[in-house]
Amino acid sequence: MDTYSKRKDFLNAFFILIGIIFVLRMFGIQVISSEYKQYATRNILRPEVIYPARGLVYDRNGKLLVQNKAAYDLMVTPREVKSFDTLEMCDILDITKEELIEEMKKARSYSPYKPSPVVKQISPETYAPLQEKLYKYPGFYVQTRTLREYPRGLAGHVLGYVSEVTQKNIDANSYYKSGDYIGSQGLEESYEEYLRGRKGINHFLVDVHNRKKGSYNEGKMDTSAILGKNLIATLDADLQEYAEMLLQNKKGSVVAIEPSTGEVLVCASAPSYDPNILVGRGRGALYSKLSSDTLNPLINRAISAFYSPGSTFKTINILVALQENAITPETCFHCSGKASSPIKCTHSHAPTVNAQIGIRESCNPYFWNVFRSTIGKYPNAEKGYNVWRNHVMSFGLGQKINHEMSGLAPGLIPESESYNKMYGKGRWNAMTIRSLAIGQGEVSVTPFQMANMVAVIANRGYYIEPHLVRSVQEDDNEYRRLEFVKKQSTIDQKHFRVLIDGMQSVVEETSSGAYNVLVDSITICGKTGTIQNPHGSDHSAFIAFAPKENPKIAISVYIENGVWGARYAAPIASLIIEKYLKGKIPPKHLAKEQRMRDANLLNSFQPK
Amino acid sequence: MAKRNNVLANLDWMTVSLYLLMMFLGWINIYAAVYNDEHQSILDFSQRYGKQAIWIVAAIIIAVGIVVIDSRVYVSFAYPIYALIILLLVSVLLFGTEIKGARSWFQVGSLALQPSEFAKLATALALSKYLSSFNFKIQSFKSLSIVALILLLPVILIFLQNDTGSAIVFFVFLLVLYREGMTGTVLFFGFLFAILFILTLVLSPLNTALILVFGAFVASLFVTRNYKESLRGLAIACLIYSLIWGTNFLLKLDIEGMNILLYSVIVSALLFSIYALRRRLKNLLLIIGFLIGSMLFILSVDYAFNTVLEKHQQSRINELLGIESNPLGAGYNVNQSKIAIGSGGFFGKGFLNGTQTKFDFVPEQSTDFIFCTVGEEWGFLGTTFVIGLFLLLFTRIIRLAEKQRTKFSRIYGYCVACILFFHFAVNIGMTIGLAPVIGIPLPFFSYGGSSLWAFTILLFIFLRLDASRFEQLGY
Structure with a gap:
């Protein structure tokens, strides 16, 4: 025993103290904290x-x-890369050495252990030679997309x-x-x-x-x-192809609907693009090229372009007037031809005009008279206008009538409040807004809405929400037909007869109108429209459905700078109707087809 | 012949059992750490667990050999063994193989031997021999110088091998010296300096100095026991401080805040020393001296840390103290090690079910970080059990050491306990973020022949000495 033997207690205590500290710490990180367990899972899970x-x-x-x-994405795990023949790889992939180095740098900064793409969306043609050489590039592999x-x-x-x-x-x-x-x-x-x-x-x-x-x-x-x-989809691929072919070198659109179901048969917009070019590696560059094109090929004019309906709108005005008892089919108004005021008539015909003649001749004086009678039935113009507007909107105008297309424009049928703001409350009347009578002025519609409007006429009073997809596959891989709402217009079925007869005579009788719309053995009912365009030649519009009884197709055609309705829109519509109902174009109409197809209207100014 | 039989009978079988149990646990944990499906046999000698089995068998043979040899051999050959090891340390510097940046290995075929592992036991023998000699006086300067020489010679050589971890182990002999009568002040000041060191790095030098000044004020309050006088003193110190600060501000001398404080402490310390001398307040003088010393220490820590230490050493210390946190850089090892241990939970994931160690997230999982496998697969129960085993071993050795009848055996016993303890404390401490990452093995657990054999020899020489304590009465 020596004098310092008590110090053994100090040392023992010190050793045990450290042991206790360790045990407490273990308790902390192993039992109390859950954080390390989460990290551990994150570590090992991919x-x-x-x-x-x-x-x-x-x-x-x-x-x-x-x-x-x-398509194939070339992936790289930077940690596993060994030196390789960069020149050969660049050759196969058709990229520059700088691009490769740049991508490798990006991959490394993302993570040296995790794979990231070097070149995305390699075509099968490039993939074949790459696959052969891949064994020479450790750290690289190909992911299929x-x-x-x-x-x-x-x-x-x-x-x-x-x-x-x-x-x-x-x-x-x-x-x-x-x-x-x-x-x-x-x-x-x-x-x-x-x-x-x-x-x-x-x-x-x-x-x-x-x-x-x-x-x-x-x-x-x-x-x-x-x-x-x-x-x-509801589209008819052959008809769509035909419509796109006719629309080439033009700005405009074709929308065709099957009236009984609301199924959209054709929804074509020009200028267009081949969707295949927006796929794969070149996508970015081509997309920006398309989006900076002054002709706006990326815009779907059929659903998002705003146009004045022009004379095609007269069909609705006559229906509203009949429904409101403002006129009867026999009611006549006087037309002074080019001398008419405030809107002159652009056609020459007998001066006394009833409903059928009014439609056939698209007589402007007849229609502003009709419009004034309709609005005039009510104590003040605002009230009358609201009744009129309500009728018009029941045709699906001024609202979105489809929920599948994100770019769909609602069009515009102004509220009476807008006119109050424009002219002052009580300070406007039917004649102030007379442009509406002939489809000009503040209203605007899309070609898609106009096609739907024709479908209402073809159905004599209702439409099914126009749509582009008929069925979707369910989890059991069976196809389920989608259901769409039927919407009734505010016009009684009996009033349609006069209008439809008129539309038939537009095609069959009018002298200066849609003479080249006639199709053998099919009764087509249509209405032309010429939309005033301050920026160039007027636009050409045509709406039609066929056959007259039990209609199969309702169509609206808009051709920008087409000068007048019967010049381009009407023949194009007739070709599409004929193609759809007969399956082919007869030889005597091939010349018309060729003329339509070859017309180039990309210039905003066309000779009259 | 009777004596020979006595050796086996007198051997402390409890320690031997602990030793065998630890080696066995270490072995199965190495198996779990490097386990893979291709080599499932635990005796696959191409794998680390297979090799460890060989090292263990060899260790047992060595242990038997050591027990067979007469205990007096170790006493008489203490200095020659020490000399031999020093020679080996020098030659490994010249002819050794470099592994992981440390030139501390002799490569003999597939076997790599590390002399620094054996230097610990040789130094323990030499130190025990010298401290137990008759001409040793703990208070004598000459004796202490020789002790310092015995200790520092291997330390310097191992430092030169770039094996800092092994070199630091030798500081644990201070605990042995303490047991043998070295004044506790050395340990106390060592402890104080360690705290100052950490505070300086964690709190910045200026804040640490402010704490010190405050501490000195409180201490002087206790010493003088004069409330008014102490306040007056504080007022004077503040006045001096603001004077220096004001001068700096007005003349735009650009003196650093730390230096302003230092100057004012020195100036006021001078004033207070004169006061203390006149009043013969010896304790106050001590406090003042200590304060100035500490301030200088703070400055030197700051300087040493930023200029003397290398970048990776700085970041390891910073990481440990929580100053820097970079789980992907310097802190990666410790972070992954804590994740592995922490994910074990209370009961552990079960033998061979550890994912963090098996998928190599923990570096050095079979050597320095073997404790992670224990923590992950055996959970809190396992870690507590292993810590308990070590504590049992340490207290057992100390108890045996105190029973020794010769100074040599007792001192050697303490050396054994302290060396094992230091490895235990630093190795486990670093796996759970309580000690800096110093690459030293966990005794009897970590993979490796040299360290296992060195620890075996270290322990069994003591057990042999203990077994023959009754023969050595006259020594």
């Missing part, structure tokens, strides 16, 4: 996304409008396109992660949830080098991908 193929789109006859094709393909290059405006999600998409919907694809515009956008299917996720265990070590928790957390659902 969720791998499985992208399902997007749904296909068929036309009404089962012809493919949109399908998928394989699907891209959209449009076998006939049709209806780009209606179908829309697929693009990579933006930050806005990601913020709005947590389903999307960076690098996902999403439908933009058209049906791709509105039926996104059907078309995209559902991504699947496989959870893999990975080691520190991000190498797979098996599935996590025996795959209990994995979800399998669900294929995108197919759509059957």
